[in-house]
Amino acid sequence: MTMLKMVVCIKQVPMVSELPWDSRTGTLKREIAEGMMNPACKHALEAALRIKHEHGGHITVITMGPPMAAEVLYEALTLGADRGILLTDKKMAGADTLITSFTIARAIEKECPGFDLVICGSQTSDSETAQVGPQLAEELKIPSAAYIESLECRGKTIRMKRLSDDFLETLEMDLPGLVTITTRHFHPRYATLSGLEEAFQFSDITILSAEDLGLSPDCIGMKASPTRILDVFSVTAEKENYVMKGAVKKILEEVFEKFGDKISSAMGKDLKTHEHSD
């Protein structure tokens, strides 16, 4: 059995699903949000760990972000990854997906030559673009498949299943290749505390700047990105609604009194809606 050289791309995202929004200044209070490993990335790592435990192999995790993003690398090492790479540089900041995939591809080429399989989460929970994975495959000029739910290695070929727009597809590709993993399967394991202790004791984390990668500031970060964010704003779809408070029994009586027909017609059943109608 060939041992696969795997690269898992992960991202640190804010932990809260609703970011604190300062309505007075109209900005995000990003600094009070705790970071965490993006859920789909964690599933991607789980997929790699299962391959490693079944067939052997080596897992490099790579992330791009501020120095604090090292935390998700340590988490990955705790869970069983072998090596971490942190791409951190103010010049890399603000990259859109086109430039992010460009930057990560250069790091993979430099640090992980001869890789077999790149695994990404299908999308991040903060921007949810689902674009970096497929674009990274293009940048590395390798085949790819997105939204994968299960995979099986047969030497240097992998067979994959996915649900794509209501079609259950079975696909096959020769490695090297890239897959993006959904959160539907590959439920991540819990970290062991001894693994955590070891991750910090024997950590293998490489920190790389733009200069280390030989990238000119003109081709990375916000500067090189074709998209521009004009405005970020909060929206809550407000509509005229009927607010009810008080004793539950009273409320429900009123609901049936006033809106019973809505419930009845949705059920296709005639509920007795008016208490004193007969």
Next chain:
Amino acid sequence: MKKTGKEIWVFGDYRNYFRNRVTLQLLAKATDLSKKAGNPVCAVIFGSNVEEYVNEYIAHGAEKVYVMDHISLKGYNVETYVILMEMLAKKYKPEMVLVGATCFGREFAPRVAKRLATGLTADCVDLEMNDDGLLLQTAPAFGGNILAKIITPIHKPQMATVRPGVFKELPHNYQATGEVITVPIPKKLPENRVRLISSRHESARINKIEDAKIVVCGGRGMGSKQKFRKLYALAELLGGEVGATRPVVYSNWADHDSLIGQAGRQIKPLLLLSFGISGAIQHTAALMDAKFIIAVNKNPDAPMMKMADIAIVADANQVCSALIREIRRRIRE
């Protein structure tokens, strides 16, 4: 009206034609956008024997349709379609390319954007044209109730994927005529590096919640796994299905198949009962098409309460129990 030659392309995603109308919705939006500068609205179709879709797209607003029709394109293969789209876009230089944010579209579009070295905005919920002919793309960002307005000022084409269901399709007009440009496929198409072993339509099993007339949806506000189970009793009484939010699914109170949201299912029930859900946009975006919403939450300011027709300020679990009793009584009577 001043006419420009800058074309707006809509990718013809017809695989799931009867369930998924996003291509038609995009043609309608493209028609709307074109009013400002008179851009030609074009559809692009790849496949084998796709004539019916060519006619359908013209009936829904396409003035021009680029067609690559060949038996070897039967498989709806992402890689092949990416190659063809790159070729076509480099040859005809569209100003904008709009793609439905289906699974296929969200894998296809980023790869095309990469090959064309241009920007792409994901999963847009609104599109506008500004006076400079730039596409203002509104996309959800940072997970919360936050939207970002994004442009691609210099690079061409300006590309966006658009969430199904946010725009309304135009009524079809079979009298409409359009120009059909048949483009021959290249003599030597590279072999697919991703081989399709099998593909099976799965809609019957998957779409129970999507098609349900009544959905009972619960969040962490239900209190516990045990209390969450009451929702199943309620749904059964009503003849509906149970949906769940992401935190609920992550806590294993409900399985992943009932996840309502961007990573899960989109629903369009006549009646939605929402219990103990605050309403992060990933969730609320998936229930925009619900006809009548009753939400129960202790917090009257929760976004879910603001979008409800009836907002009941109370403990979700308590209301659920009372509602079960009440409906049982009314059915009996």
Next chain:
Amino acid sequence: MGVAALDFNPCMKHKLVRKTVREFVETELGPIAHEMDKDARFPWEVAEKMRSLNYFGLQIPKEYGGAGLDSISYAISIEEISRVSAAMGLCVTVHNSVGAYPIVLFGTEEQKKRFLPKLASGEQIGAFCLTEANAGSDAGGVETNAVKDGSDYVINGTKIFVTNGGVCGCALIFAVTDAQNPRKAASVFMVEKQTPGFSVGEIEDLCGMRANPVSSLFFEDCRVPEKNLLGRRGDGLKVGLAALDTGRIGIAAQALGIAQAAFEASVKYSKERQQFKRPISSFQTIQNYLADMAIEIDAARLLLYKACAYKDAGKNFGPEAAKAKLYCSTIASRVTGLAVQIHGGYGYSKEYDVERYFRDAKVTEIYEGTSEVQRMVVARHLLSAPV
């Protein structure tokens, strides 16, 4: 000598310990903590999962199968478990600190190899038995005795209020080994559950910590080999006091976790609950309560981490552990009391978790040395210092 700045930011490792434990307990214990308390049920199915993740070997060295964590990581782990289920936090801290750690400190190499791997893997849950009907704060009143018979000791007596009593696989027994001079001649024995003469009494019906099977343990002619004597004969008091020093860090962390949970629930509730057409968090009285809770929790946490830092630095941490235990448990009672107050009638109802926090907090002022004993320890230390 340079002066190092105090760094109040948790290091990446400690942040990750907190997240790791929190994720596990919120997922696994969160949904059942309420029912566990209601039914007084020990969650074996969760304990089983905790075994493979090293929760039973937090501070046991790696060579014996433990995780070998530092003390702050240990305290954070206990705090996070207790934030969700104090009863499970109690199980884990008692097992780790007074059930297993004395063997790390005083065991011979042979004893460590024999006992620690089973404890570290959670195959055996540990317990520590000091309290008796007539002995608690006063260890000198212990009546359980161990009489030498050949190469064995024969133990007779009854231990009460044994945390983990109903689930323990191995208990450390504090017994008198010299009937003539009981105050000076106590010893500690490692006794496994299957030893003939060892039996478990009924589970106590307690006010709080209801999911922990606290029970009596009976010893009737319970014969253990001499090689199960921990430390030297007559070292009992030394072993016991060292165990309690470590144990107090764990109880302090547990109390802190309960306080934290009560505080978070109070912030959330006060924003939701409307009275006089506004959330009660807009009233200054409630704001004062919340501010006091936050300040006390912060202060308690710093005191606890200081004791941990002393321990890891190899300093005499006993008095620091006593201060931390006293303060954390005191504020836990106060904070949970305020939490009930903020919740009003609902807080007094079993439907809300603050009622459980309130009951669970009280005992942290009592076990592993009452608040009165902690003050004694602190005072003794400060008065014995050279002037």
